[in-house]
Amino acid sequence: MATRVTMTDIARAAGVSLMTVSRVVNNKDDVSKGTRLRVQEVIDSLGYRPSGIARGLVTQHTSTLGLVVPDIDNPFFSGVVRGAENTAYAEGYSVFLGNTNEDPERELALLRSLDEKLVDGAILCSSRLDDESLVREISRFPTAVLISRQVHNDGTGVLVIDDEAGGRLATEHLLGSGHCRIGIISGPPISFSSQHRLAGYRAALQAAGLPINPAWVRHCKPVVENGYQAAVELLRDCPELTALVCHNDMVAFGALQACAELGRSVPQDVAVVGYDDVPMAALVSPPLTTIKVSPHAIGSQAMRMLLERIHEGGSAHARFVMPVEIVIRESAP
Amino acid sequence: MATRVTMTDIARAAGVSLMTVSRVVNNKDDVSKGTRLRVQEVIDSLGYRPSGIARGLVTQHTSTLGLVVPDIDNPFFSGVVRGAENTAYAEGYSVFLGNTNEDPERELALLRSLDEKLVDGAILCSSRLDDESLVREISRFPTAVLISRQVHNDGTGVLVIDDEAGGRLATEHLLGSGHCRIGIISGPPISFSSQHRLAGYRAALQAAGLPINPAWVRHCKPVVENGYQAAVELLRDCPELTALVCHNDMVAFGALQACAELGRSVPQDVAVVGYDDVPMAALVSPPLTTIKVSPHAIGSQAMRMLLERIHEGGSAHARFVMPVEIVIRESAP
């Protein structure tokens, strides 16, 4: 490829100074109509495009944002990405996407690289970092928004899903259907959403005057395969269970698979509740009862918070709690 | 946030010149062990991180790539993103993600913005641009790789899925099960994968000596809702159909839903074949027979091609055809 056309090239070709070109490129108004037209013509005919990095070097902002998610294969997170990218695009920002694969090392490396790219801000989804590393890294960004993770740091916005309510709702629904031996396949213990959903589960049981049996609680990586594995083990070790609350829909899909293979029919033998209401939840067999949260809404709300903070500084919304609801389908009627 | 620590700060604090700092940051070997250690210490204690944009301005490369997909909500594309991001990360590149939403205008805007970000290369997945715009835009990039789209342009790599084979395989399978009134819900006519899958469908029918009925061919946006809609219409207008080839799994899921609502049981009344084998294909009811292509493999292969071209210039692999296979499940046994 040939070398890039620069502003100097345009200035020379149009017979004006660099500054004049800069002004028309940036739509400043101190340029006469005639000059502007002439310069614009040269720009178009030479196919000039401004260099974002040269511009960024002087302005100290890049119109560039970071978005870090744990698992883009999970429709929930790809939905968040979609929502976030969509509103970023509408505001003229580009977004770097990083997939941590649930690996804190990689998350750290990703954040470091975003920092070196001089992003104007970053959204971190379900960070798996310990508090200290997290605060250290995000405080390097001009501003940041955390999804499903809290931390004390000025300049950081927080968007949380009402996970305790979600865990409670799921459990209460099962309780209401007469179940009293309810197991839970929880996510990684380090994940805050896991902790909160689990807390909701416990709260609902306690409120119903039921004991909490630690053997009925299992943790797994929130992907289909691990959900399947965990369900197989849990149902084998605790055959008395008649219902399963799952950390998310992926885990629930795994659990559904496990039940099918173990010959336990759903919902007759085991009722299953998921979390997230991913598009496929309505399409599996049986259709999944689940806690509904809109990933698009979360992504775009988080992005709105981020942009607000970038533009308005400290005055912006610091915390947003995303409500959840239960969608009742056949896996737990 | 405080102002960033710069190389000059480090130089001053360590009592060396700018150049020496630059050398230790970039691991050049012309630095004495002692100096290196001292400088490194100052770097660590001050938390210095190099500025990618300043560096990029002089080196003319940014370690930054663009990835543009039509619909990140589609598990196939999020899989491609995952595969691509993964291998980019392994090679030290960051990736800008753009979601076009199947909108050519937006795709154009996204490419323009990537160009202004001075990415070192870009991967374009299922471009919806006309040939002229496409060539014009991608030839601005140092190098590019196209997925599921061909174009004549030097310096552009192409990764195609063997879509004609896929369309043929799907149709032949149905033919083999005795179906002879097979409809197809194809994707957007402008999309090359649509065209090729459709061509495969036609080829299979022709080879079997069957006529091609235009009324049995329908096009739709490849998302669940539109697939549902198209299937409802197609089955209402052509009740004689006993099988449906679908552009992709999303469309097939919609078709499954449509059949359920119309009281046509699958596969007894209507057999359905999808395309992509997204993770959920095995989990819907009935499990979907589909053409399998691995999105992770596609994403990472495309990224490997891109990186190869970036590093090795013109000598790199220019074209790669990804094979497909059929996975037979209950929706079309």
Add this chain to the structure above:
DNA sequence: CTGTTAGCGCTTTCAG
């Protein structure tokens, strides 16, 4: 309305 002068933070020469 237009141009000149600096300099963003870094790397690339080229000299010691």
Add this chain to the structure above:
DNA sequence: CTGAAAGCGCTAACAG
């Protein structure tokens, strides 16, 4: 082994 000078492409501040 180390440093000084120049400049990547652009914008901010000030002059005219």
